Amino acid sequence: MMATIITQILGALTVASAMMVVLSKHPVRSVLYLVVTFFFISGLYIMMNAQFLAIVNLIVYAGAIMVLFLFVLMLLNLNKEAEPQTAPLVRIMAAVAGGLLFVVLIAAIKDEVLVNSDSNGAKISNIGLVENLGHTLFTKYIVPFEISSILFISAMVGAILLAKRDKQIND
DSSP: OOOHHHHHHHHHHHHHHHHHHHHHHHHHHHHHHHHHHHHHHHHHHTTTTTTTHHHHHIIIIIIIHHOOOOOOOHHTOTTTTSSOOOOOHHHHHHHHHHHHHHHHHHHHHHHHHHHHTOSSOOOOOTTHHHHHHHHHHHTHHHHHHHHHHHHHHHHHHHHHHHHHHHHHHHO
């Protein structure tokens, strides 16, 4: 009962902070609201017993990518005068598209609630723990994991070679 209330509060705060990302006029404030949204999403991950996802979300998204966004926004030095004006028709179409997305999401949630309404509550398991994730990753999905690591290494080597070649051409 208490977990349900906490999850609903975190969900409401997540939606509210995500709305502030969209509605905020100042880009730096919008990025800061996005960081707050990521913190609330990590809280939801913890409530779903997915601690690994919560930590990765905080480290990768709230930590690294959002700091990068802030630096880019501060370096761009955006002005209100330099911002292009949008036509009223574009705003109306965006509102219609957002409303249609909202209707589709409500329909999907309604169907999911109706399908799962006859189950006897949520079962608490350790499905999101790192131990189970590692066991599954290194037994069932070992070949795709190793192939992706080879692809990452080859991408890094390719990027280094391209950067080195461009540097030699410019010198």
